[in-house]
Amino acid sequence: MLLGCIGDDFTGSSDLGNTLVKGGMRVVQYCGIPDAPADPAVAAGIVALKTRSVAPEEAVAQSLRALDWLRAQGCRQILFKYCSTFDSTPRGNIGPVAEALADALGAGAVIFCPAFPATGRTVYQGHLFVGDRLLSESGMEAHPLTPMTDPDLRRCLAAQSRRGIGHVPAATVWAGAPAIRARLAEEARAGRPFAIADAIRDEDLVALGMAAEDMPLITGGSGIALGLPANFRRRGLLAGQPAGWRGQAGRAAVLSGSCSRATRGQVAQHVARGEPRLEIDPEAVIAGQVTPRAAADWALAQPGLPLVYSSADPQAVRAVQDRHGSDLVAHRLEAFFAETARLLVAGGVTRLITAGGETSGAVVEGLAPGALEIGPEIAPGVPAMRAGDRLVLALKSGNFGAPDFFAAAAAVLAGETVAA
């Protein structure tokens, strides 16, 4: 294994896998820390954790265990993947995890760059933008777990880290890898080893990756991996391309617990196409009036692409959260979707599509597939994945995908090529 990656959530880890596969690496995503050695043919291994919003101490402990396993596989470089919207709280977990990894690896200067231009996330003057809005005006300021109210990533990181915070401005990034390296060294000498790097185009991320070639640790969104496969290729450590994707025939189904604007648009499109759908009322789940068994039986009896969804608009979400508390609602719905997924797979579904980071995490933990082989891209940030001989998956982050995402995912999972 050349590159060892630690992801702070499951869908975000598959987003990173997507970037690395497009760069020509064979990539496997491990759901949790494996207890056996990796297949030696894997070029990049991603240990997917669910550490984005747990206590910092827990996130650090799990990340260090993941690091130990990755180092035992011979990795030459470690990448810590977090969200392209820098999802964190004033306590963490980006700062504390990065600090612990930097200490363990003896890393000096460390790049921090969540930019993902293909999905509108760019960093300029140390500030994070989503499209043409600052992060703090993008909707992320109202996130239920990790509200992002400060778009200045230098201040965000300073609040959750004991290291000095530096900056690599866009003009330096545009000057190329040697200039970036010089700036990082200068920042480290001045006591600012954790450097927020500007990046507004893919080329900027490639230049940052090239500059980080000899660094033991690099951190960012999936975009920060854009330049890394070429580093290994230049050194003769990586050759060829991963084996072609083998699609999976058989029944498909979609489970959506994401309430993001993008997902609600995808649900609306699915409904408009006349595809079968079953809306799940959280009240009915909490009262035990709707069961996973009933939802799975309904889906298994449908032709086409059945969708089971609780996706709802913000007012409806708030109303049920006000009645029951957001933790209880989330917990019940996630358990509902995890059990429905298990029943669907047991009932013969071979292509499963899930929407929402937490929802997908619960489903994957429920299915316990161990390792997921990353396949081709369905949409920016979302790859097809194989989980063993009979099951293929697509795990969609809430904000990703075009309105026809569900149909596109079912087609790619079946091995069909779809127009980009």
Ligand SMILES: Nc1ncnc2c1ncn2[C@@H]1O[C@H](COP(=O)(O)OP(=O)(O)OP(=O)(O)O)[C@@H](O)[C@H]1O
């Ligand atoms: N109708 C609903 N009312 C209240 N909560 C809901 C409802 N439907 C889903 N939820 C809960 O809302 C949360 C949605 O989070 P999830 O991470 O799955 O989606 P997301 O936030 O859109 O995705 P991402 O984290 O990838 O951006 C889950 O905990 C889910 O159980």
Ligand SMILES: O=C(O)[C@@H](O)C(=O)CO
């Ligand atoms: O970086 C992103 O935006 C995604 O991979 C993700 O982590 C969403 O939760």
